[in-house]
Amino acid sequence: MAQGPTNSHQALLRNRQYLEGRLLVLGLQDPDLLAGLPAGGLAMSEHQGVCQQARQMAPSSWQVAFGYNDPALQTARADTVVVFLPKARQELDLRLALARAALVDGGKVLVIGEKREGIAGAVKQLRSLDGAAVKLDSARHCQVWQARPAPAPFSLEEWLRWHRVEVAGTAVEVAGLPGIFSDGHLDEGTRLLLEALAARPLPGPVLDFACGAGTIGAWLAGHHGDNFLVDGIDVQAQAVFCARQTYQRQGVAGAIIAADGLPPDLGRYAAVVTNPPFHTGVRTDASMTTQFLQQVSRHLTASGELVLVANRFLPYPELIQSRFRAFEVLAEDSRFRVYRASGPRH
Numbered sequence: 030m031a032q033g034p035t036n037s038h039q040a041l042l043r044n045r046q047y048l049e050g051r052l053l054v055l056g057l058q059d060p061d062l063l064a065g066l067p068a069g070g071l072a073m074s075e076h077q078g079v080c081q082q083a084r085q086m087a088p089s090s091w092q093v094a095f096g097y098n099d100p101a102l103q104t105a106r107a108d109t110v111v112v113f114l115p116k117a118r119q120e121l122d123l124r125l126a127l128a129r130a131a132l133v134d135g136g137k138v139l140v141i142g143e144k145r146e147g148i149a150g151a152v153k154q155l156r157s158l159d160g161a162a163v164k165l166d167s168a169r170h171c172q173v174w175q176a177r178p179a180p181a182p183f184s185l186e187e188w189l190r191w192h193r194v195e196v197a198g199t200a201v202e203v204a205g206l207p208g209i210f211s212d213g214h215l216d217e218g219t220r221l222l223l224e225a226l227a228a229r230p231l232p233g234p235v236l237d238f239a240c241g242a243g244t245i246g247a248w249l250a251g252h253h254g255d256n257f258l259v260d261g262i263d264v265q266a267q268a269v270f271c272a273r274q275t276y277q278r279q280g281v282a283g284a285i286i287a288a289d290g291l292p293p294d295l296g297r298y299a300a301v302v303t304n305p306p307f308h309t310g311v312r313t314d315a316s317m318t319t320q321f322l323q324q325v326s327r328h329l330t331a332s333g334e335l336v337l338v339a340n341r342f343l344p345y346p347e348l349i350q351s352r353f354r355a356f357e358v359l360a361e362d363s364r365f366r367v368y369r370a371s372g373p374r375h
């Protein structure tokens with residue numbers, strides 16, 4: 030969900046005099062920002078919850094795009110593109126490439142980010158596109174930079190890359206994009222989870238909550254064979270795009286759903302498996318997973334089971350035990366534990 034006014038959004042509002050003509054905003058975090066801008070345009074967020082909120086509350090002069098391949102972006106033309114600094118440095122390259130594709134000749138890009146988010150490094154990335162980039166302001170721990178890079182075409186497919194994951198004799202090809210979780214390698218928590226599932230197969234159909242690039246679902250389908258169905262949910266546009274690519278390459282049966290948490294109209298599964306999120310930005314934040322654990326029973330059959338991997342220090346066991354009749358630790362190492370619970374209390 031939206032996190033309230035960020036420093037970078039406030040730094041943009043201080044500098045709204047530089048916003049000319051039709052606007053494109055890349056990396057919206059707080060939908061409230063749009064009402065404070067001088068003109069309308071198109072705003073992109075890679076977070077499904079932010080997009081949903083922005084669609085409900087933004088002024089009608091604003092259109093909202095979910096992620097880097099939303100069809101609205103293909104025809105977008107902007108005189109000013111605002112680029113908020115993403116967490117991952119390579120995702121900034123992706124945002125700048127998208128900005129260039131939407132820029133009209135002579136248009137400008139404003140890059141805004143906090144010092145602790147790495148604005149100094151971002152300036153180098155910006156200067157590689159326009160050596161004459163200038164700093165317009167420093168405020169709210171942020172810097173605001175302006176550049177006029179040359180327009181260039183953009184295709185998200187060209188940013189895709191693949192890596193191979195093999196666990197317990199089952200191998201899958203996994204898609205990656207800048208900004209996605211565990212890009213280019215298998216996360217150690219996910220590895221422990223898959224090893225545990227190799228020894229203790231799941232009943233289907235399965236939901237992979239917080240599916241990222243679709244590693245778990247593709248591996249489960251490969252391991253079980255015979256059209257084993259694994260649906261996936263993720264909030265991040267790159268994850269949804271990559272998971273669909275991963276499933277397609279492996280011929281996995283299952284839908285990848287873009288959602289912020291568990292949508293209320295989701296059906297019931299024989300098993301839910303997850304390596305859930307525990308960060309908001311750079312801070313540890315277990316609230317998203319706590320909410321998931323409070324709601325997951327509704328989406329399990331009476332004999333359904335939950336398998337969850339998490340850092341050992343995270344306080345999930347008590348909550349899981351309060352929601353399920355049976356509970357065990359399936360596997361553990363020095364950093365992670367795999368919990369299995371069954372018999373949801375509906």
Ligand SMILES: C[S@@+](CC[C@H](N)C(=O)[O-])C[C@H]1O[C@@H](n2cnc3c(N)ncnc32)[C@H](O)[C@@H]1O
Pocket residue numbers: 030210211216219238239240241242243244245262263264265268288289290291303304305306307317
């Ligand atoms: C720890 S990663 C696990 C990814 C994948 N399952 C794996 O093992 O490689 C957690 C994932 O949760 C997603 N996520 C974060 N908040 C979410 C939310 N509110 N609803 C759904 N997914 C969320 C992130 O985008 C990220 O892909």
